[in-house]
Amino acid sequence: MKLLLRFFLNQNLSGYLQGLSKELDENTNSIRVELNRLEEAGLLASKLDGRRKLYRVNPSHPLTSDLTSIVRKVSGIDALVNRVVGRLKGLEQVWVCGDLAQGLQSEHIECILVGEALDREYIEQLCIRVEELTEKTVQATVNRKLPKEELGQCLLVWAQETSEK
Numbered sequence: 001m002k003l004l005l006r007f008f009l010n011q012n013l014s015g016y017l018q019g020l021s022k023e024l025d026e027n028t029n030s031i032r033v034e035l036n037r038l039e040e041a042g043l044l045a046s047k048l049d050g051r052r053k054l055y056r057v058n059p060s061h062p063l064t065s066d067l068t069s070i071v072r073k074v075s076g077i078d079a080l081v082n083r084v085v086g087r088l089k090g091l092e093q094v095w096v097c098g099d100l101a102q103g104l105q106s107e108h109i110e111c112i113l114v115g116e117a118l119d120r121e122y123i124e125q126l127c128i129r130v131e132e133l134t135e136k137t138v139q140a141t142v143n144r145k146l147p148k149e150e151l152g153q154c155l156l157v158w159a160q161e162t163s164e165k
Contacts, residue, residue: 002026003034006103007044007057008071010155011064013103014056016049023104043067072157075100076109076134081158083130084113088122091115094158095146101155109138112154118142 002024007013017035021028035055038044045058057064072078081094091113095101098110109130113123120142127138146154 002105003031003038004067005071005075005105007038007055008064008067009075009077009103010101011057011059011068012155014054016052016054018052020055075105076130076136077157079133080109080111080130080138083126083133084123085158087126088113088115088118090117092160093146093156095150095154096157097150097154101153107136109134109136110141111138112141112143112146112150114143114145116144 003020006015006020006024015023017028017032020026020035021031024031035044035046039046039055042058042061043063044055046053046055048054069078077096077100080096084094085091093112093114095112095114096109097112098108099106100109123140123142127140130136130138
C-alpha cells in the first residue's frame with residue numbers, strides 16, 4: 001500500500017529502490033519485490049539511470065486513473081476537495097502539501113487554498129467536517145497565489161476551469 005500511495009498520490013514523483021526503501025522505512029528486498037510486481041503489471045515503468053533503475057507511474061496503463069482515484073479517497077484528499085470546492089466562492093486552486101504531496105501516508109492533510117476573498121471562518125468549519133470524515137487533522141492555509149517556495153513541494157489537486165472566449 002505504501003508504494004501505491006507513494007506513486008499514485010503524486011504521479012510526477014519517481015524513485016530509486018534504495019531511496020524508496022529509506023523513505024518508506026521498509027526492507028530493500030520487500031520494496032524490490034513489490035516494484036517488480038507493479039512493473040510486470042505495467043502500472044510502473046522504469047528506465048536505467050547508470051546502474052540504477054528509476055521507477056515512475058505508467059500514465060498509459062488503463063488502471064492508472066482508477067488507482068489514483070482510490071488512493072486519493074484513502075488519503076482523504078477527495079473528502080477535502082469535495083467538501084471545499086463546491087462550497088467556497090472565489091476558490092481558484094486547492095494544493096496539497098507535506099507528506100501527502102510527496103506520496104507518503106500521513107495522518108495530516110496540509111493544504112493551501114488559493115483564491116480571492118475566501119471566507120476563513122467558513123474554511124475552518126469545512127476543515128472540521130473533513131477531519132470528522134477522514135479522521136485526519138487538516139491544516140488549511142489561504143493565499144492569493146501559491147508561494148514560489150511551495151511550488152515543487154505541493155500537489156495541485158483541483159483548479160477552477162477557465163472558460164476561453
